Amino acid sequence: MTTASLPKTALGHIRVLDLTRVLAGPWCAQNLADLGAEIIKVERPGCGDDTRSWGPPYLRDGEGNNTTEAAYYLAANRGKQAITVDIATPEGQAIIRELAAISDVVLENYKVGQLKKYGLDYDSLKLIKPDLVYCSITGFGQDGPYANRAGYDFIVQGMGGFMSLTGERDDLPGGGPQKAGVAITDLMTGMYSTIAVMAALTHRDRTGEGQYIDMALLDVQVAMLANMNMNYLTTGNAPKRWGNAHANIVPYQTFATSDGHIIVAAGNDGQYKKFVHIGGQPELAEDPRFSTNPARVQHRDTLVPMLADMVKRKTKGEWITLLEEAGVPCGPINQLNEVFDDPQVKARAMQIDLPHPTAGTVKLVASPMKLSATPVNYAGAPPLLGQHTESVLQRLLNYDVNQLQLLKEKKVI
Known part of the structure; x- marks a missing residue:
């Protein structure tokens, strides 16, 4: 040939x-x-x-x-x-x-x-x-x-x-x-x-x-296992499970809305502040227990249930629209019918x-x-x-x- x-x-x-x-x-x-x-x-x-x-x-x-x-x-x-x-x-x-x-x-x-x-x-x-x-x-x-x-x-x-x-x-x-x-x-x-x-x-x-x-x-x-391997090899400590949360960032996890689930990945304090303001709870940004990421990590067990209650008050679509407009990293958790109907996938x-x-x-x-x-x-x-x-x-x-x-x-x- x-x-x-x-x-x-x-x-x-x-x-x-x-x-x-x-x-x-x-x-x-x-x-x-x-x-x-x-x-x-x-x-x-x-x-x-x-x-x-x-x-x-x-x-x-x-x-x-x-x-x-x-x-x-x-x-x-x-x-x-x-x-x-x-x-x-x-x-x-x-x-x-x-x-x-x-x-x-x-x-x-x-x-x-x-x-x-x-x-x-x-x-x-x-x-x-x-x-x-x-x-x-x-x-x-x-x-x-x-x-x-x-x-x-x-x-x-x-x-x-x-x-x-x-x-x-x-x-x-x-x-x-x-x-x-x-x-x-x-x-x-x-x-x-x-x-x-x-x-x-x-x-x-x-x-x-x-x-x-x-x-x-x-x-x-x-x-x-990439970075998780290196987390172990550099420290000798085996990483543990965190479910849909993050070991070092809060909030960086899934939340249930009124009609589905979303992912919120607030990687800095400014994004977190926008998140809670959109949710109608700006006081959660001013509370010293939650105002910085290290503080949020320390008090995650107190904060996360409060955020979960807040997120349930809006639909998945409402949250995605509002968070994207504000520049807060987020995304839906789609069923496969939603995946193949997504305009980007199409x-x-x-x-x-x-x-x-x-x-x-x-x-x-x-x-x-x-x-x-x-x-x-x-x-x-x-x-x-x-x-x-x-x-x-x-x-x-x-x-x-x-x-x-x-x-x-x-x-x-």
Whole structure:
């Protein structure tokens, strides 16, 4: 393929063999697909990616009937070609090796050592594709005492410290550790894996050398705690949970209004003064217990209930309008229907509609990556199980009709 004929996408010259399932690996592959890479998603015949059945809810067709595609699966698999191959069979292993030989990247999230018995590990595949970039995603990495454990996002959120920082204060009602509302460790592992793959491809393009990437959910969870890690490492004191409040700033938290919730982030005394004046309680700015941030932090248990009563007297919309006009940092806590109806979200085109073979169209969330020269490319909706098996094997490996029929009869594909 000449440079002039390359599609105008960042990764239009890259082919990825995706042996991953559930979320971390598919999220990485979907990022690469959005950037133009050709993704060949390999699934087990008959059942496929576990998330296909993680419903309800399921995608509905034009008549309101459920399809076979769970919403969970749809979240992480757009832009891919789906093939079914039984890698436990010699014929299936041969297909994967043939595809790896003409691919730039292999992604996999099998248990440590599981693919080696099939001859599909990095050491085996690099013999037939020396410049291959091979990314393994596991719960705990390829070495260490936990390497053979299965990795689950929820468990890793706890093990990696995230839940020690998330949740209401222990001394308040509802206090205790809390996981995130989405599988944040899986998602961040997918993002870090995307970056690692692109770095390895850049290295390959400069040197001709492929490499192995060892990604672990626990590593990612530890790394992503950012300033909280440093709060501990610089003091030796483990940070504690503050719920929706801030350890060092008051008020910097959520409040219930008369019809919903808002966030108020008064970062200085002037913003606090404006906040309580808008709320009709200017005396709270003059009270020496509350006039400065250090004093407010010291007396938060007295002040916050008073502020909570004040905020309840107006609606969410009223507070947002008044606080924004006064320059007090604030924001709503939106339900998802409000998110997708938000004018900024609409202006940024964060919902897309793609053609779907059984539902007609499917609503999906757009990629947040906005590139001027190589824009995101939506190659297609999340594919049906095995939707592209025959076309991929015919186009890329030159399998004929008789070969395909024989593989079907043996239940290899």
